[in-house]
Amino acid sequence: MNVRACQIRALAGLAVLELFRRKDLIVVFVLSAVILLPLTVLTPFGVAGASRYVNELALLLVWLFSLVIGLGVSARLFPPEFESRTIYPMLAKPVARGTIVVGKYLGALAASVSALVVFYLAYALLEGVRQGLWFPPVLLQAFVLHVGFMAVVTALGLAGSLLLTPSANLTMCGLTVVGMLFFGQRLPALAAAQTLPGKAVLTLIHWFGPHVEFFDLRQRVVHEWPAIGWGVCAVALVYAAGYAALCLAVASVAFRKKRF
Amino acid sequence: MNGQGLRTVLLIAGAGLVVLLGQAIPAFFADRMPQAPGEDVLALVLGDARLEFSRSLEDKAEEYFHGGVRHIDCTLQSDAAEHAHAEHVHGEHEDADDHDHDHDAAHAAEAKTAGDPWQWIDGHVHEQAHRHLKGDQTVEVLPWLWAATRMSPKNIQAYQSSAYVLSYVLDKPEDGIRLLEEGVRNNPATPELDFSIGEVLFNRLHNAARAEPWFVSTREKCLAVQNDEKHAEELALLRLRAVFYIGYLAKQRGDLDRVRACLQEAESLNPQHEIVRNLREMLNPSETKH
Numbered sequence: 001m002n003v004r005a006c007q008i009r010a011l012a013g014l015a016v017l018e019l020f021r022r023k024d025l026i027v028v029f030v031l032s033a034v035i036l037l038p039l040t041v042l043t044p045f046g047v048a049g050a051s052r053y054v055n056e057l058a059l060l061l062v063w064l065f066s067l068v069i070g071l072g073v074s075a076r077l078f079p080p081e082f083e084s085r086t087i088y089p090m091l092a093k094p095v096a097r098g099t100i101v102v103g104k105y106l107g108a109l110a111a112s113v114s115a116l117v118v119f120y121l122a123y124a125l126l127e128g129v130r131q132g133l134w135f136p137p138v139l140l141q142a143f144v145l146h147v148g149f150m151a152v153v154t155a156l157g158l159a160g161s162l163l164l165t166p167s168a169n170l171t172m173c174g175l176t177v178v179g180m181l182f183f184g185q186r187l188p189a190l191a192a193a194q195t196l197p198g199k200a201v202l203t204l205i206h207w208f209g210p211h212v213e214f215f216d217l218r219q220r221v222v223h224e225w226p227a228i229g230w231g232v233c234a235v236a237l238v239y240a241a242g243y244a245a246l247c248l249a250v251a252s253v254a255f256r257k258k259r260f
Numbered sequence: 261m262n263g264q265g266l267r268t269v270l271l272i273a274g275a276g277l278v279v280l281l282g283q284a285i286p287a288f289f290a291d292r293m294p295q296a297p298g299e300d301v302l303a304l305v306l307g308d309a310r311l312e313f314s315r316s317l318e319d320k321a322e323e324y325f326h327g328g329v330r331h332i333d334c335t336l337q338s339d340a341a342e343h344a345h346a347e348h349v350h351g352e353h354e355d356a357d358d359h360d361h362d363h364d365a366a367h368a369a370e371a372k373t374a375g376d377p378w379q380w381i382d383g384h385v386h387e388q389a390h391r392h393l394k395g396d397q398t399v400e401v402l403p404w405l406w407a408a409t410r411m412s413p414k415n416i417q418a419y420q421s422s423a424y425v426l427s428y429v430l431d432k433p434e435d436g437i438r439l440l441e442e443g444v445r446n447n448p449a450t451p452e453l454d455f456s457i458g459e460v461l462f463n464r465l466h467n468a469a470r471a472e473p474w475f476v477s478t479r480e481k482c483l484a485v486q487n488d489e490k491h492a493e494e495l496a497l498l499r500l501r502a503v504f505y506i507g508y509l510a511k512q513r514g515d516l517d518r519v520r521a522c523l524q525e526a527e528s529l530n531p532q533h534e535i536v537r538n539l540r541e542m543l544n545p546s547e548t549k550h
Contacts, residue, residue, distance in 0.1 A: 044407075045435060045439060047432070050399045211381070213382065214385055216386075232385060235381055
């Protein structure tokens with residue numbers, strides 16, 4: 001058990017180092033600053049005091065870049081190893097394939113969450129300086145649920161990387177996540193408005209698709225709504241853990257059956 | 261000098277040349293440049309799609325006014341006015357009203373999610389209560405309205421909403437008027453903006469002398485575009501309102517002939533309308549009271 005934990009920690013550490021070595025985080029951080037800084041000094045019609053639009057755009061960028069980082073990191077865990085054949089030395093070691101999958105997944109998740117921490121700290125700083133609102137509870141909840149989102153997205157990206165080609169994986173995962181963010185909430189209503197084949201497809205997507213919109217608290221943060229109950233938050237996190245576990249189970253099976 | 265250094269020097273030289281030409285050409289060829297300014301970049305790139313983008317930005321402002329809730333069936337101007345009225349009438353019960361909105365939303369969410377765990381989670385995470393920005397908070401809608409007016413100068417509603425917030429909510433009527441005047445310059449044939457200027461001048465600045473020409477120009481523009489069948493009803497109502505103000509201001513001056521002419525015009529537009537009754541009352545107060 002202890003050996004397995006060490007193996008997982010070593011694999012995860014490598015994935016975290018990979019993110020910081022590639023400097024993706026620095027690029028998206030600079031890009032965010034370039035977009036947001038001019039907006040913070042904007043005074044529409046000469047009237048100062050509006051701040052929610054900056055908050056909304058900042059959170060939109062946080063979500064966009066976290067998706068890019070989460071998918072990018074998880075989708076790049078296995079394909080480069082297959083291409084450069086560095087997977088063979090790893091398989092030659094006494095490490096179970098399931099452990100490799102879990103270790104790499106935890107590494108991708110840790111890397112994504114470390115980027116998320118930087119984003120949210122920057123956001124909290126922006127909100128605190130502009131509005132004097134330092135770390136409200138709803139922002140903490142937004143961060144916690146965003147971690148749940150990253151858990152689902154990285155698991156999806158990792159499972160996809162073992163089932164599809166890299167470009168197909170990124171496209172499919174990107175479309176699924178963005179589609180669910182836009183339409184996930186309205187799927188039952190959309191299904192009800194369809195005739196049979198369409199209705200069945202939409203109902204299936206509703207029951208089995210990744211409901212990443214559960215983790216999106218942007219509206220609450222931006223418009224200063226009260227925080228949700230921690231019980232609801234916990235239920236959403238259980239959903240994230242369950243969905244990620246399902247994806248990892250699929251990934252483990254695919255990795256075990258993979259012929260090199 | 262190595263290849264990398266040479267490339268950097270060439271890049272800097274190229275950028276410098278572009279900046280130099282940008283500064284020099286207008287100076288050297290000042291009398292040979294086009295005298296009428298061309299369309300801006302947004303107009304060239306987006307064309308007529310600008311108005312659609314502008315309306316989306318305006319919808320975003322409405323969303324902000326409703327505290328981030330989408331698809332509420334009321335608008336910034338109408339709703340702000342109604343709620344201001346409700347506030348005035350009900351006073352301390354205002355919080356209770358908001359509570360009822362929350363309560364109704366919670367009941368609706370419970371009813372909708374019965375038997376579906378995903379909808380239960382979603383309903384509790386994204387629970388939408390009907391709320392509004394109040395007082396100085398309304399400044400939050402301005403960036404979107406500003407963007408809407410800059411995206412398309414043809415979006416009259418965006419000008420009206422922006423001016424409404426500036427003049428009535430944030431107590432900056434002169435800023436509101438300046439914005440509406442810009443809208444009139446961009447939409448010279450549209451009577452709505454003239455009427456809005458007249459109303460702000462009359463209701464907020466209590467300046468009847470400055471307001472009257474705008475009501476007159478509203479009426480004239482309504483007459484000029486009265487062949488517009490699509491908006492005939494709206495135009496008739498706008499003309500009726502402009503005629504009322506013209507009549508009211510004439511009555512203040514004691515110009516009863518003008519009031520009679522206004523009444524006649526109003527009767528020809530909609531004899532049953534309350535405005536016509538009010539104009540009649542202006543002419544014969546004792547008669548109408550009986």
